[in-house]
Amino acid sequence: MAPRRPRGIPPPQCGKPVRLLKQVSELAREAGDERNRYADFLRAVSIVLVVVGHWIVIDLELDSDIPEGINALAQSSWIHWGTWAFQVIPLFFLVGGYANAVSWRHHRDEGYTWASWLRRRTLRLLWPTAIFVTAGLVFTPLASLWDVPVAILSEAAWAIAIILWFLAVYLAIAVVTPLSFRAHERWGIGFVLLLIALVAGVDAIRFLGEVDLVAYVNYALVWGAFHQVGYLWADGELPSLPSLAVGVVISLTAAFALVNWGPYPVSMVSVPGAEVQNTAPPTLALLMVGVAQIGFVLALRQLVRPRLEGDSNLWRATVAGNVAIMTVFLWHVVPVLVLAWILSTLGVSLPSPPGSFSWLAFQPIWILMLAVLLIPIVLVVRHGERPPEKLEKLASRETTGWSPLALGLGGVAIACVGLARLTLAGFWVGEPTVIPVWGALAFFVGGIIVLGTGSLGKAPR
Template sequence: MSRDRYVDFLRAWAIVLVVLGHWLITALVREPGGQITAPELLAVVPWTQWLTLAFQIMPLFFLAGGHAAGGSWSRARAAGGKAAGWLGRRALRLLLPVGAYSGLVLLAVGVCSAAGVDADTLALVGWAMAMQFWFLPVYLLLSALTPLLYAAHRRWGLLVPSAAGAVALAVDVLVVTAHVPYAGLLNYVLVWGVAYQLGFCWRDGLLTGRRLVPFAMAAGGGVAFAALVALGPFPVSLILVTGQTTSNTNPPSAAMLAWVVAQVGLCLLAAPPVRRLLDREPVWRVVRPVGAASMTLYLWHMLPVLAVAAAFYLTGLAPEPGLGSAAWWGLRVPWLLILGVVLAGVVSALGPLERGLVVLHERTSPDAGLRRAWPLWLGLAMSVAALARLAVQGFAPDGRFPVLPAVGLASGTALVMLTRWTAAPRLDRPSGARAPGRV
């Protein structure tokens, strides 16, 4: 089956908007003492919370991920592959670049800590470099559950995301009314899992067989979101804002679930004209490399902010009009352009590392059959726990080196890589067939 260009476009579009959104709302201020602070634009200028409606695009990333995973798992299963082997390859595709990124950042944290860099500054930088990590443990969990989720999809179809959404609503009631915060952890998998499961449904034609379905999703989800914001306890902001007692993302709320449904509906409505546009080779030649570099862009996009902060703010060269003023917004244009140029340079410089990771992936990815799968599952559990902790605390909590998350991520990734050497010879060859390299 040929790749769906629209699915690749959605991943690229989601990453680009995440990067631009983070850059747009990042505000830097040089204090009289010379230290750099980062006031929270969404809290200081409340109307900017409406901008998150345009930049909270992660539902589409999970939707595209579900679409791609459903097709990949179907093909692997048809070829006789096992869940552990399939998952190992997909997990390493994420863990290897994340491990390389984390290793380099942790090395810098260790050097800066030993050099006596101010703890508060180090903690802020460590948080900025890990702010995007919340997505990784959720995506790894959904990937691990894909064989079960896809089996449920094949049996019950749209009832699966409907049931997951209903449970997510019940969980959110507990969080908002009974103040049971830990129950909300389930909604990271349930709400984003709805988008992931809808990717299965989209791929198998359950969302596009009737023309009214995308309209109903877009309109129904949009109306539900507006009602929950206007009449309920939920803020309009689709990312966490300091001082708000109820958040739409921490954990994902009923309003975020409504936004997922609305955004998926809009995505389906936009598919035909965008596909026609992507069929034009000049357009596709622009989109394809962005999609190919999506993980690099996602992981490294805050490094240019630190570089520009050091070059222009620490030196006092950057003009600093009032936060949210007309002059401040006018300076967002050169700010975004400079960050884009720096990020392009970072991506170019990382080319040899990216190519090395591709080779490493091919040399360490497990085969279809595994003699023992326990290293994979243990490694995934350790990696998910380590990434979740880094997402919450950053790379330098309280200015300290995060020993346990660093060891957990390194050990977890190594265990997943070790599954290649626990792989058994393929047993699904026809009778009389020869194993490769054997007589």
């Protein structure tokens, strides 16, 4: 077999920040021209928007004796329109679909099985997530022994873990890439249009037939549709620039109509207390906003690509944004807790209420403080971005037959259920030293099953 294609942008193996910057520069120079640098750029921009968006909507009430976290979206309705720009999870699925298409086609052409590909792909997500989950399960209960108020600890444990929902959904969609990619090869954009029609049908049954449970099917349909567009991109089957522009206008118009005359809220991020949420489960309105986002960024690719060529500053920034992207995603809420403790200890109050001019003017300072706190966390934790070599070798073993595939898919399903449970419960369930056992157990057991299927195969040639 031919040598495997290098995996994305590897995390730098260095200790000091200065050495880290040097190695990022080296990675930027060494990146081949065959890379789709715009996909890397979108991934980096998306993680920045996700982090900043989360930081903005998290507000702190520090005037009382016990600090309290407040969701700014629940306090100010005009902020809801900003979620149309900051809700960029559709872009993650777009880029994920592109990367999975390229990766699966390469492995398939080289003769690797679905089970072998699944194991390698899954390990890259499960390993840094396992470190994060372990830290949450260990330190959150310990904090309950340090006289941290129960209300604060319970809320913090949930806020840190809530981001795990994305990984559960993404893993579930990514591991069936061989099936969804086959649908793409057969029907192309027609399959995307079918998914959009199904989303509309599901919402019609939900709101007109008052069958709420059917809405959960949209987790697969909405996010799966964005993932399928990534396949179109990978195969060069995207619509022309004028068609993309028309698509953006149509989808935005549809989104405006849905939130103004339909049952959908304006916010594309969940708002506490709202009867209908556009993300939990996802709706047709979110799908339309996501289609507009994707059409917009894909229309810009010819404009941005020249600025990513060679060793440009924009390409270096893109590489820097990708080298520890999982670490940043998983750990970016932790600085909020640290800053809340610091400000509460110092007796500092923050501008309020959310949405006011003083609150808005303070946001750049707020974001800067959190970014400063996030940097040392990333420098320490990023070493867990890449799995140990022994685990990589185990994941790389070639397996054939249906048993490794069935076990691998079953393991992923169990791990996703565990992540979903941790998303809902957080890392602490309200009693000292008590953790959400079943969620944690399902995640780790599922991951072990997936990785363990490598023992059924042989070392790669």
